[in-house]
Amino acid sequence: MNKRILETLEFNQVKQQIAQYLVTAQGQEELRDLLPVTDPQVITAWLEETADGMKIQRLRGGIPVPKIENIRPHMKRIEIGADLNGVELAQVSRVLSTTNEVKRFLDDLHDSEIEFQRLYDWEEQLTTLPELSRRLKEAIDEDGRVTDDASPELRTIRGNIRRSEQTIRETLDNIVRGNNARYLSDAIVTMRNERYVIPVKQEYRGIFGGVVHDQSSSGQTLFIEPRQIVELNNRLRQHQIAERNEISRILSELSAELVPYRKDILHNAYVIGKFDFMNGKARFAKELKAIVPAISAENHVIFKQARHPLINQEKVVANDILIGEDYQAVVITGPNTGGKTITLKTLGLLQLMGQSGLPIPVDEESQMGIFKEIFADIGDEQSIEQSLSTFSSHMTNIVAILDKVDSESLVLFDELGAGTDPQEGAALAIAILDEIGAKSAYVMATTHYPELKVYGYNRPKTVNASMEFDVDTLSPTYRLLIGVPGRSNAFEISKRLGLSSHVIDAAKQIMDGESQDLNDMIADLENRRKMAETEYLEVRQYVNEAQRVHKELQDAYSYFFEEREKELAKARQKANQIVEEAKEESDKVIADIRKMQLTGGQGRVKEHELIDAKTRLSDLHQEENHLQKNKVLKKAKQAKKLKAGDEVLVTSYGQRGELIKQTSNGQWEVQLGILKMKVDEEDIQSVAPVKEPVQRIVNTVRSADSSHVSNQLDLRGKRYEEALNEVDQYLDAAILAGYPQVTIVHGKGTGALRQGIIDYLKNHRSVKSYEFAPANQGGNGATIVKFK
Structure with missing residues (x-):
């Protein structure tokens, strides 16, 4: 397509309108390179992507794509052996985390059986790298700062820095608030040349000794590092140098870990840019009330x-x-x-x-x-x-x-x-x-x-x-x-x-007469056009009325058909009930006959005749609802009914249980007796709760000495998933042992394990209450759990 036409018809101004809806550098690049093409297959594919973007915008508000910078230069640098800084690694990390989020979002759409023309094809091109993504998020925060979790060494070094700074500040606070405060221009602690100093009046420069790092513009104030903290500042400086070296090592290590996956990461960024462009076109369409022709x-x-x-x-x-x-x-x-x-x-x-x-x-x-x-x-x-x-x-x-x-x-x-x-x-x-x-x-x-x-x-x-x-x-x-x-x-x-x-x-x-005749002819045509428009509007009104009546008839027919199916279903259900009752009676008779035959009867009734009779009775059963096999309706029906606390029947085990909570991937956590299991939603049927017979309750006290279960569980040093698994088994054993309360020792640490255990205890059906242990028994490093 010639470039002249793009300028004449202001095609680039349309692109500028779309640009305001894009959030990624790759999406902006897609828009910059966009030009009209003549290949029908390419145009069809582009329009299908636009239609998918408009559909997902209408259903879910668009694909969740955050602001993403251009990472192509970063990938080029690590390819030649250079190291990325924290900000660049954070940008790469955002691409990986966005890939995971978009993948989960599209998988949910797929599970909901929502059809698209091109969206799932692009999803298949995304490559998730969970371990690499986890490592980057653990080591680099969103602003590009290297976190304490990046390495044990860095955590130790930063702990030393904090302690050194605290010691220096305490020492200087004693100076500025003591008897020597009268020698200072201001009772504050400040920094010069990355070292802690205090502002001393010029005439008292010899009072504190140490090193002069700076002076005020008037010369009346000197910024002195007192001799008491020279060594402390030196030690702090050593820790800061060690921190810089450790950060450089971590950045180099993370950059090296990206090298094998650089092509996958770049392609992920490209696909995310495609999704961003689809979002932008959809929002542009919504603004203009546009369609895909x-x-x-x-x-x-x-x-x-x-x-x-x-x-x-x-x-x-x-x-x-x-x-x-x-x-x-x-x-x-x-x-x-x-x-x-x-x-x-x-x-x-x-x-x-x-x-x-x-x-x-x-x-x-x-x-x-x-x-x-x-x-x-x-x-x-x-x-x-x-x-x-x-x-x-x-x-x-x-x-x-x-x-x-x-x-x-x-x-x-x-x-x-x-x-x-x-x-x-x-x-x-x-x-x-x-x-x-x-x-x-x-x-x-x-x-x-x-x-x-x-x-x-x-x-x-x-x-x-x-x-x-x-x-x-x-x-x-x-x-x-x-x-x-x-x-x-x-x-x-x-x-x-x-x-x-x-x-x-x-x-x-x-x-000229001919011109006048032409104008008269045009005037006549205009009058005829207006008459035709009036007739068209009248006919259009009749057509709309006919369409309305037709729709009402269709709705009435649909209602009649649904009601007929409901009545037929009731009739089949009643017939099946009668057949079931007859079948139970016949089973009793057949059982009696077989018993007589096996205990020495004359054997007039043959075994195959008994089987044939039973088969004929079973054939009387009619299908009550042919829609039960419809997975979509079944899933929607169960999702509407099931909720935490319901009593259900687990069909794959034939056991009754209670729903605890819904987990991901369409599964529920179910309590079956003393066991907890994850069960697919398709294997769960809601049932009415069983009325327990009234009976006298006899309190039985089980001696703790007779149980081999300790009243304390020590989880220190355990991994998160392993620890929660042990807590789950331990609480079941403690409840069976009859303990009124137990102690879980999880340590202080980062607090992640402690928070995970508290979240687990909140949802445990047998836990009455929980609280941190007294200070002399571990404080917030241990939790005391009381049972119902």
């Missing part, structure tokens, strides 16, 4: 209620723009400032947007073509430097267009033939349109020449059009009228403005 294999362009995307959507006038099916040439006439040029630009720009995979602001059931080239001669391109007049500049452009145009081209002419003698200009315009028509190209042209109004009637595959003008308000309506040529409104306007009738009549007599 169909593609016409015959290049029939039908833009219903088309709107120019760069005009305020609340003010723009929508028009039906049609070309290709019934006519290949459209000649638009009418007054200036009536909207002819905007109509040309709207057709060309929407076609460019469609061939770029963008949504276009038209109504449903619109369709676009695919053109190898779109040419336009729009606007005044007069050049002073090249000494070209308006006519010459237009004709130079038209000559270039005629050399390149073919049957797969769309040509837009604004004021064709203008800028020269009207008679010659009209003749040239007709000849140019004939030349383009001979090459079977599509053309839309605007003109003032009355000769072209007749041209629209005489040429096949050509139609006249005009921009409507309201004589009553003396203003254009900006509505495109296909099939009606524009006419001069000079006489009507002059009459409304007060020009004498005899002057107007004289003008009409002077005017």
